[in-house]
Amino acid sequence: MIKVEEILAEQFYQEVEQASGKVLIDFYAPWCAPCKMLAPVVEQIAQEHEDIKVIKINADNSQELMAEFGIRGIPTLLLMNKGELVATQVGAASVSQVTKFVQQ
Template sequence: MSQVNEVLANDFEQEVEAYDGNVLVDFYAPWCGPCKMIAPIVNTISQERDDLKVVKVDADNAQELMVKFGIRGIPTLLLMKHGKVVDTKVGAASLSQIREFTSQV
């Protein structure tokens, strides 16, 4: 059982891109309603999947990452494997939809 940690833009390369495993990245903002809706779901996924590192990135404080990954809306989930984006999911989603999304890794 793991917990969701917040990653700052400065630490993204070390914490996510250099991580030798699977990572679910939740780009969110504190003011974003749909982001608040999926936050408990993202927490559930982190507790269910010991093989999946789950992190959150505050989009307001990570504009360079938003540009780098072409993120135009939040919430956006990136599914990464060995530092490379495998898939992207934009918008609020149910637990079953996010489970299916993360089942790719």
């Protein structure tokens, strides 16, 4: 079973920028209602797309990383490929919307 891995900002460069393929990053906060709505969608994407590494980052603990990517609202999904930012999506989304997002 594929699971969504939660990482700290300090692990970002090792886990994301050195990844050899696509990485979906979910910036969230435990108090954020839209983030809670997006969580099962992200879990499903992780299960359906074994070729994509899926990680979560708590926005409350990652202000510098959020500033680096210009993230102003959560939930925000980043899609990276081989360490390069490919796309950004802000707000809650359906499984089909996130599927289209990761297939870019």
